[in-house]
Amino acid sequence: MGVVAMKVYVGVPRGFCAGVVRAIDLVEIALERFGAPVYVKHQIVHNSYVVDSLEAKGAITVEDVDEVPEGANVVFSAHGSPPEDFEKAKTRGLKVIDATCPLVIRVHNEAIKYDAEDRGIILVGHQGHQEVKGTMGQAEMHLVDDGGELDLPEWDADKPVVVLTQTTLSVDDTLRSIESIQDNFSDVIVRNDLCYATTNRQDTVKELTDVSDVVLVIGAQNSSNCNRLREVAEARGVPAYLFNGPDELRAEWLEGAEHVGITSGASTPEELVQAVIAAIEPDEVIPIGQPEGDITFVLPRELRD
Ligand code: SF4
Numbered sequence: 288m289g290v291v292a293m294k295v296y297v298g299v300p301r302g303f304c305a306g307v308v309r310a311i312d313l314v315e316i317a318l319e320r321f322g323a324p325v326y327v328k329h330q331i332v333h334n335s336y337v338v339d340s341l342e343a344k345g346a347i348t349v350e351d352v353d354e355v356p357e358g359a360n361v362v363f364s365a366h367g368s369p370p371e372d373f374e375k376a377k378t379r380g381l382k383v384i385d386a387t388c389p390l391v392i393r394v395h396n397e398a399i400k401y402d403a404e405d406r407g408i409i410l411v412g413h414q415g416h417q418e419v420k421g422t423m424g425q426a427e428m429h430l431v432d433d434g435g436e437l438d439l440p441e442w443d444a445d446k447p448v449v450v451l452t453q454t455t456l457s458v459d460d461t462l463r464s465i466e467s468i469q470d471n472f473s474d475v476i477v478r479n480d481l482c483y484a485t486t487n488r489q490d491t492v493k494e495l496t497d498v499s500d501v502v503l504v505i506g507a508q509n510s511s512n513c514n515r516l517r518e519v520a521e522a523r524g525v526p527a528y529l530f531n532g533p534d535e536l537r538a539e540w541l542e543g544a545e546h547v548g549i550t551s552g553a554s555t556p557e558e559l560v561q562a563v564i565a566a567i568e569p570d571e572v573i574p575i576g577q578p579e580g581d582i583t584f585v586l587p588r589e590l591r592d
Contacts, residue, residue, distance in 0.1 A: 293541070295569040296498050298491040298550030299576035302557050304484030306388030307332045309584045310365035313386045314341050316590050317360055321382075326355040328372065329364040329417050331386060332554035333510040336532065352376050360384065366417035367391040369424020389584050390482045391418060394451055395425045397478050401449040402426035406476065407442050411464045412453030416511055419453055433457075433464045439471055447474040454482040455512040455553070457519060458489050483579065484553045485512050491576040492516045492550055493523065498575065499548030501540060502527040505560050506552035513552030520548070532559040533566040541567065548575070 310331050317325045323345020330338050330348055338348055346362075352375040355361045360382045363372065367387040376383045387395075401408055408428035412419040423430065429440040433456065442448070450468055452461055458481060469475050495502055502520040506513030506529060513529055520527035525548075528540050541547060547567065551560050564572060585591070 292545065293567065293569045294546050294571045294573060295564055295567060296495055296546065296548045296573050296575045297560070297564070298488070298495050298548065299574045300484075300487050300491060300579040301550045302553070302555050302560065304388075304482070304553035305582045305584045306365050306390060306482070306484070307554050309586065310362075310386035310388070311337060311341070312586065313384055313590065314346050314362050315344070316586070317362055317384050318345050320590070321360045324359070326359055326361040326381075327364065328352060328355070328361055328368065329366065330509075331362065331364050333366075333513075334507045334554040334556070336556055336559060337554065352379065352381070355379065355381055357381070362386050364417065365391070367395060367421030369421050371424060384590065385587065387421070388454070388482075390454055390480075391421065394422055394454065394478075394480050397449070397451055397480070398422060398425040398428060401451075401476070402428075404447075406447045406449045407440065408449055408451060409440065409468055410451050410453070411456065411461055413456075413511060416453060418455070418511075422451065422453070431464060431468070433460050437464060437467050439468065442472070444471065445473050447476075448472045449476040449478065451478050452480040453511070454480055455485045455515065456481060457515045458486055459519070459522070483582065485515070487579045488512065488516055488550065488553065489519050492519045492548070494575050495548030495550060496520050496523040496525040499525060499546045500544040501525065502548040502550070503536075503540070503563065504529045504550055504552065505532060505563055506555040507531060510552050510554050513555065516550060516552055533562040536563055536566055 362384045517527045517529040
């Protein structure tokens with residue numbers, strides 16, 4: 288890009304989490320085993336580069352189970368699905384491969400358990416996000432969207448309550464929402480539903496802001512965890528930009544910057560990060576953060592070899 292002498296600090300960990308790797312593997316295994324086309328309900332993960340590569344191999348992404356032809360194979364996305372989608376699939380004779388991340392299924396199971404115990408369930412999450420739709424289908428619950436004013440349920444203050452969360456929220460904002468719920472109800476169980484990938488990538492972006500003039504987050508605009516990374520950097524006073532890859536990189540973001548932090552969300556392929564670094568042509572690339580170890584999630588029994 289021909290800019291001034293520049294150091295790039297690259298976040299560790301960054302990019303794919305175990306749930307995303309598993310979901311992509313499941314679509315690829317389904318394509319190999321059953322042949323194209325394999326339908327995918329909702330973007331398998333929120334990254335159009337990933338979706339396009341799978342579609343080039345024969346995957347077809349749809350938004351609704353009704354769009355899948357009767358009897359076809361369909362993968363349900365990593366974000367999780369409400370029970371009614373499984374029922375619809377059954378009625379249509381579809382073979383469902385469920386790519387819901389095990390950490391999202393854990394939240395579903397918590398909802399079912401606490402509903403059976405008659406606790407009021409408050410879900411902290413973002414209205415309309417695919418994961419929230421899946422979790423809200425599991426039981427009656429009240430959604431508190433921490434993106435704006437907290438809209439708490441008008442329940443008696445002594446009603447037993449449990450707080451569940453979307454897995455990909457801001458660690459700091461979620462803490463504030465939980466504190467506010469605890470101020471309003473006397474018997475509150477708080478489940479720690481933010482996933483390891485969300486927490487670790489936000490910790491890393493905080494470290495990046497300590498050494499960077501600007502932070503570049505590589506990922507999709509509709510990815511919740513990518514947006515939170517950008518916000519975490521901005522909240523610490525460092526300009527931050529979220530974009531898909533080298534084609535969208537703008538020279539003015541780097542004007543005067545000698546220290547550039549780069550990271551990526553849980554659904555962003557590493558090749559896009561490397562392509563952005565190559566486009567910047569830094570003098571030095573320095574990793575910042577601590578590796579999170581080799582975390583993998585098992586595949587469903589019927590698709591394990
Ligand atoms: S971001 Fe977290 S919850 Fe979402 S797929 Fe990855 S590990 Fe699972």
